Amino acid sequence: WVSMIRKTEGGVQTWLFPEAFDFILKRQHLDGGWQSFPLLPGELTSGIDGIVNTMAAILALKTRIAASSDDVQKIAVRVSRAVTALHRMLQSWDFNSTDTVAFEVIVPAHLEMLEEHGLTFQFDARALLIKSYQERMGKFRPEFLYGKELTSLLYCMEAFIGKVNFDRVAHHKVAGSMLTSPSSTAAYLMNSSQWDNEAESYLRNAIVDGSFPEVYTTRIFEVTWAMEALMEAFSRETVISHEAQQIGDFLQSTFHSENGLVGWTPDALDESDDTSNVIYVLNYLGRPTSPNAMIRRYESSDKFRCFAMERNPSPSANAHILKALLSAQKPRLYLDQIVKAATYICDCWWKSDASDKWNNTPHYGMMLFAQSLMMLVEKWDQGLLENFPQTLMTDRIRTVLFGLLVDTLQAQNHDGSWGLRQSRETTAYAIITLATLSNFPLSYHLMSQLQKSVIQGRKFLQSRIQDWTEPDFIWKGKAIYGVAILSEAYTISAMSIPLQSLTLGKDAVALCSIEEPGMKRIQQISTLPFFSDMPDWLFQPNANKNFLAS
Secondary structure (H helix, E strand, O other), rough: HHEEEEEEEOOOOOOEOOOHHHHHHHHOOOOOOOOOOOOOOOOOOOOOHHHHHHHHHHHHHHHHHOOOOOOOHHHHHHHHHHHHHHHHHHOOOOOOOOOOOOHHHHHHHHHHHHHOOOOOOOOOOHHHHHHHHHHHHHHHHHHHHHHOOOOHHHHHHHHOOOOOOHHHHHHHHHHOOEOOOOHHHHHHHHHHHOOOHHHHHHHHHHHHHEOOOOOOOOOHHHHHHHHHHHOOOOHHHOOOOOOHHHHHHHHHHHHHHHOOOOOOOOOOOOOHHHHHHHHHHHHOOOHHHHHHHHHHHEEEOEOOOOOOOOOOHHHHHHHHHHHHOOOOOOOOHHHHHHHHHHHHHHHHHOOOOOOOOEOHHHHHHHHHHHHHHHHHHHHHHHHOOOOHHHHHHHOOOOOOOOHHHHHHHHOOOOOEOOOOOOOOHHHHHHHHHHHOOEEEHHHHHHEEEEEHHHHHHHHHHHOOOOHOOOOOOEEEOHHHHHHHHHHHHHHHHHHHHOOOOOOOOOHHHHHOOOOOOHHHHHHHHHHHHHHOOOOHHHHHHHHHHHHHHH
């Protein structure tokens, strides 16, 4: 989108960021499409990331053809290859499993703009897409964008070209941007009647070697997520340094100036994920922080919302909220909310749904489920959650925790990694999950296999040590993106987090005991022919898992 911006000075119109167009040309794959992340040998561009990137790139190429006679034939050849790739990607698109930001308005908007250039695409999911688009836009009014309140729609202004008056959204700028999105800011700058120098300056600060990040900046998000990762692995004395207190000063000042509701960067749209993580980090740093504004803003009947208005909930945000509530000096004051968040997390796992709209791997959600529920068990064991429902603990939470252990152990690849693409960050999530669950008494009899899996995972990470500071493309926005500082923080945490670092009391131990009749039932199951070829360690957790769930 930024490559399409033209600026007129002295009656002469020039491309504002020619290096962005050069970047597009360099990044076109052999199959004709574009992808945010490097492809494996023989891999084709695909999925919603490939679709959105390729659509925008075709528009950029078509815009250049329409405005210039230079290299038209060469660019036209690139367009032809890109159109073929986009047809293939759209035809194989799994619409129902797609969960990236605003895809149901971004993709139709791009289809409309491509049609204006004479390009029409028919594909199996088109009817579902258009239905979803009409349902979403049927509720839309341009006035939603013209008022005083920030809205998530500002993040995707490229989807509203020709539908809104861009001059009437200028007051929503955050540090010169449209909700910190370079593509949205580019759409605003191209469609405003007056040139906006502040928006241009924002884009000039965001560009890196001709490319632009998914979002710029993310000061709160990057700082708090990195802090959270390190807090899980190192002692409080190690983490609480002078630099950490400087971070605390920044977070505390921002939290109070924004009335207890923050977003991914100062003055951005508030949401519960960043708000809860700021509360968690500040409490850890010894700065008691109230969650009351967060509760009032995001609590619903059966869960917590991520945004005040959102299409679907975020399991990971609910896990962060649970951690924030449990980090309070008196967590029992928020017992109803703790029960609500814990119940929702258990429901998600029960439905085999640890996937999240912010991250592309279920192991991210599984890690946060393990951390938040183990933190809950610890507080409950310490007697800090008086009147917590016993049945929720015995019938749901202990089963979910053991299930997370089983599922994580079983998902490890032969080379010690986790994930379909041998992801470093995904592997780090899984190791942190296992280390967290090593404190759960029911995992003790599997400690040998748990330790083996952690050792194998760490060997894999060590073999990729040269890549630790590189981003791992597993985060979801409008496209797939990576955050280098988080990839490094999670990797360092996974390499350092100790096993069995927590000593639980008698209540937690009793929670995890299996009576003699249960052990006999497990032994009887193990003699069935179906399980004859199953490794002992793999059978034992599955039998226990089924027994606990029965």
